Amino acid sequence: MENIKFIIGQRIRNYRIQKNLSQEQLSELASCHPTYIGQLERGEKNATLESIQKVAQALDIPLSQLFEKIEEKQNEESIPLQIYNFFTYYLLIIEEYLRRY
Secondary structure, eight states: TTTTHHHHHHHHHHHHHHTTTOOHHHHHHHOOOOHHHHHHTTSSSSHHHHHHHHHHHHTTTTHHHTTTTTHHHHHHHHHHHHHHHHHHHHHHHHHHHHHOO
């Protein structure tokens, strides 16, 4: 599970965008520093379970939801997985755009 920091970080970012929250707003809700949220989202930090739990609570999602199906994400060469990730990412961008305009 070498990419677990990146996978969890992507999921945090995706849920944050889906909830229409800025990193600053999420950090306030989770009682974390905004820089820390950015580092988590980029996979730069080894977060504690306690801090991940605070972020999950701030996002109003179960902690387990951030860890679902991580094993399946390990095979980055999987074409169906790449397609799923592509569409998930762009759907979140479209949703954010539609909320703003």
